[in-house]
Amino acid sequence: MLRSLVGSEMCIRDRYQRRVREPGRPKSSTLRSFRVPASLCFRSRIPLALLSSHLCTMANPLLEDWTVTDPEFGMPPFARIEPAHFRPAFDAAMASHLADLEAIVADTRPADFDSVVAPLDRAGADFGKIDLVFSNLCSSLNTKPMQTAQTEMAPLLARHWSSVYTFPGLFEKIQRVHSLREEAGLTPEQVRLVERFYTDGCRHGAKFDQKKKLQNASITARLAELETQFSQNVMADEGEWRMEVSLSGGDLAGCPDTLIAAARTAAEEAAVGNKRPAPDVHVITLNRSLVEPFLTFADDRGLRQKAWEAWTKRGELEASRANQPIAEEILKLRQEQAALHEEKSFAHYQCADMMAKTPTAVMELLENVWVRAKGSADTERGALEEYVKSQEGALAGGIMPWDWRYYAEKVRRSKYDFDEAELKPYLSLEAVTDAVMAVSNKLFGLRYVPRPDLQLYHPDAQAYEVRETDPSTGADKLVAVFISDNFARPFKSSGAWMSEYRGQTKNLAPGQNPILGVPIISNNNNFARGDPTLLSFDDATTLFHEMGHAHHGMLSDCTYSRLAGTNVLTDFVELPSQLMEHWLEQPEVLREFAKHYQTGDCHG
Numbered sequence: 001m002l003r004s005l006v007g008s009e010m011c012i013r014d015r016y017q018r019r020v021r022e023p024g025r026p027k028s029s030t031l032r033s034f035r036v037p038a039s040l041c042f043r044s045r046i047p048l049a050l051l052s053s054h055l056c057t058m059a060n061p062l063l064e065d066w067t068v069t070d071p072e073f074g075m076p077p078f079a080r081i082e083p084a085h086f087r088p089a090f091d092a093a094m095a096s097h098l099a100d101l102e103a104i105v106a107d108t109r110p111a112d113f114d115s116v117v118a119p120l121d122r123a124g125a126d127f128g129k130i131d132l133v134f135s136n137l138c139s140s141l142n143t144k145p146m147q148t149a150q151t152e153m154a155p156l157l158a159r160h161w162s163s164v165y166t167f168p169g170l171f172e173k174i175q176r177v178h179s180l181r182e183e184a185g186l187t188p189e190q191v192r193l194v195e196r197f198y199t200d201g202c203r204h205g206a207k208f209d210q211k212k213k214l215q216n217a218s219i220t221a222r223l224a225e226l227e228t229q230f231s232q233n234v235m236a237d238e239g240e241w242r243m244e245v246s247l248s249g250g251d252l253a254g255c256p257d258t259l260i261a262a263a264r265t266a267a268e269e270a271a272v273g274n275k276r277p278a279p280d281v282h283v284i285t286l287n288r289s290l291v292e293p294f295l296t297f298a299d300d301r302g303l304r305q306k307a308w309e310a311w312t313k314r315g316e317l318e319a320s321r322a323n324q325p326i327a328e329e330i331l332k333l334r335q336e337q338a339a340l341h342e343e344k345s346f347a348h349y350q351c352a353d354m355m356a357k358t359p360t361a362v363m364e365l366l367e368n369v370w371v372r373a374k375g376s377a378d379t380e381r382g383a384l385e386e387y388v389k390s391q392e393g394a395l396a397g398g399i400m401p402w403d404w405r406y407y408a409e410k411v412r413r414s415k416y417d418f419d420e421a422e423l424k425p426y427l428s429l430e431a432v433t434d435a436v437m438a439v440s441n442k443l444f445g446l447r448y449v450p451r452p453d454l455q456l457y458h459p460d461a462q463a464y465e466v467r468e469t470d471p472s473t474g475a476d477k478l479v480a481v482f483i484s485d486n487f488a489r490p491f492k493s494s495g496a497w498m499s500e501y502r503g504q505t506k507n508l509a510p511g512q513n514p515i516l517g518v519p520i521i522s523n524n525n526n527f528a529r530g531d532p533t534l535l536s537f538d539d540a541t542t543l544f545h546e547m548g549h550a551h552h553g554m555l556s557d558c559t560y561s562r563l564a565g566t567n568v569l570t571d572f573v574e575l576p577s578q579l580m581e582h583w584l585e586q587p588e589v590l591r592e593f594a595k596h597y598q599t600g601d602c603h604g
Contacts, residue, residue: 548580
């Protein structure tokens with residue numbers, strides 16, 4: 001599939017395409033590949049109003065002090081934000097960010113941690129808060145006007161980050177602090193912060209001569225444009241493709257009632273205006289929670305093939321949205337970027353700032369897994385072929401990709417008397433949500449208090465204030481604000497991911513509201529809506545998995561933004577989520593929460 005060509009920087013997601021962020025990388029907020037970590041959403045020393053009074057007089061909610069408009073949590077004023085607000089807000093915020101850097105460079109004190117690194121970690125607060133809202137909306141509610149703003153801003157934001165890393169005089173000060181870090185009496189956390197900022201600068205061209213800096217900035221800006229177009233093409237294909245199927249015509253033969261109900265809901269949601277579709281009309285979309293069960297249960301091989309081919313060709317379903325030429329140009333530009341850094345390949349450039357360090361180490365792991373995975377797949381293929389031969393005789397063309405899930409389910413029923421569809425009534429979204437929050441409470445003492453009064457960006461999204469009892473004082477304490485957005489819908493990226501509207505920090509400027517150090521964490525899934533919504537075991541596992549990432553953000557206890565939350569090496573970031581997802585499988589969790597949504601009985 002074409003999206004695989006864009007590798008580690010495009011929409012890397014767990015199961016679904018889990019998004020991860022590369023700490024320190026300059027970004028266009030529009031892209032998963034260029035997602036600015038909370039570490040780079042610095043805390044500004046210079047009020048935005050001093051630099052953009054002409055803009056602040058406009059009714060632009062992005063330029064307001066959100067701790068004034070929402071004294072309780074400092075939440076973004078979602079209800080008043082329009083796509084047209086972003087360009088003027090970014091223009092002002094980028095100027096404010098650069099002014100913060102100029103203040104650091106102009107500081108006449110000797111270059112040390114307090115005069116350079118700590119204020120650098122705070123710099124650009126106005127830019128950071130706007131950028132996080134922008135990037136989140138470009139994933140969760142990327143309407144046509146937002147896509148226009150995204151396309152416009154992608155190269156501008158990329159060039160802004162290039163100017164940040166190459167700001168005249170800044171890296172020289174960072175370099176000075178870095179050279180003395182071991183003898184400056186710094187804490188281990190402060191040493192790590194110095195090293196990360198130094199590495200960030202090196203990896204983004206701070207040591208380049210002026211010609212290379214301009215080349216790198218142009219490449220970065222062009223990559224931002226291309227990757228924005230790539231992701232928008234995929235989103236358009238996912239949102240527009242539909243396969244209408246008839247219940248009475250037998251198109252849904254073999255499908256469980258839960259899938260039929262979800263397909264009917266999809267048809268009603270796809271209806272134009274108030275025109276309700278005919279009772280027999282059902283729709284299969286490219287939402288994974290809908291298309292994957294269809295591939296698993298639908299008896300009609302031709303319809304399975306049609307769904308499979310559309311699903312695996314997202315980004316090439318329409319000639320006007322062909323991603324192959326975009327992917328080819330991305331790969332060429334990445335190679336140019338690697339050459340600027342005197343690396344053999346982009347893979348070498350990427351791996352240098354990961355735990356793996358080299359592509360060789362990555363390939364050794366993959367090859368080791370591949371041998372075992374291929375052996376397992378070959379064994380499974382043999383079992384499928386044996387089943388087909390015993391039950392149906394010859395299958396034209398043999399086992400094809402669109403047959404695999406279907407016959408794997410048949411073999412599972414035949415050998416183990418297990419029907420996955422029978423499990424879903426025990427895994428309602430409400431029950432699994434209760435389960436994951438109960439586990440969160442038992443593991444970490446977190447309590448989730450629903451806040452339906454908080455206005456968010458879409459009715460699907462639900463807000464919770466997350467609280468704990470302070471073990472040292474016994475006092476009740478606000479830990480985070482948590483946003484849960486679980487349903488697939490138009491203009492929402494596919495997949496599952498955790499993101500931040502605000503990262504955790506203790507490095508606030510004097511006089512700043514302490515609420516600005518409390519994280520606002522969001523989990524996104526793409527479940528097919530039902531009445532009620534029933535999850536597969538894999539979907540339930542994904543919900544637990546994403547809560548592991550949410551814990552990583554909510555329980556962060558770092559002094560500095562650059563090191564907080566999920567701002568870790570990208571081949572480490574999945575550890576908390578991998579650990580969390582296994583709690584769903586624990587018998588005590590299943591006994592308490594995996595109960596039939598109608599009868600309340602536990603699964604036998």
